Amino acid sequence: MGRKTTRRIPGAESRFWLVKSEPSAFSIDDLGKASGQTTCWDGVRNYQARNYLRAMRVGDQVLFYHSSADPTAVVGVAEVVREAYPDPTAFDPPHKHYDPKSDPAKPTWDMVDLRLVHRLVEPLPLDLLRRQPGLKHMELLRKGSRLSVQPVRAREWEIISSLAEQAGGVRDSPSRMTERRASSTQPWRGRS
């Protein structure tokens, strides 16, 4: 039994995600300052994380998490504005994330484009998340977890949304406010 050809990636159908970034390398404020408040999410060199990048769809909502920070915390929300395409840094020898084994004709590593949706007024630190019973199965909170791109369950997204509201809500970026006002949806409430 068990053909391997179409092995399913658990969580790949998720419409909610979390990405980690060390703020010393790229912070949510860097994203806020980026052109169009959009960045390509390059440099992912882990197969599981890459598979999740490939499962992302335009409009998917993404928690932005600061790792190796003080405190480590969820600091905002971004959204997918372009689906997976080859990561050029893998073919750039001087680049830190150069991968000589990746064939340009059949790229191993992909990236997506993410745009800032909003920052949280108060970041949600890891220890606060750990105290939520409904979040105990989150990949982020699993002991030893190092995945830098991971799916988030709809229920977990809701819990984190309420925590964010309780903690002071969100800080919209000026360039997005008109667009937001014109829309009847509230992205931070989730889209389900």
Next chain:
DNA sequence: GCCAACGTTGGC
């Protein structure tokens, strides 16, 4: 800075 947990590499 420490170190546990993890993913990858390569010898066999």
Next chain:
DNA sequence: GCCAACGTTGGC
């Protein structure tokens, strides 16, 4: 295919 060695991640 096994597994020890190694490099990296990331919380503390």
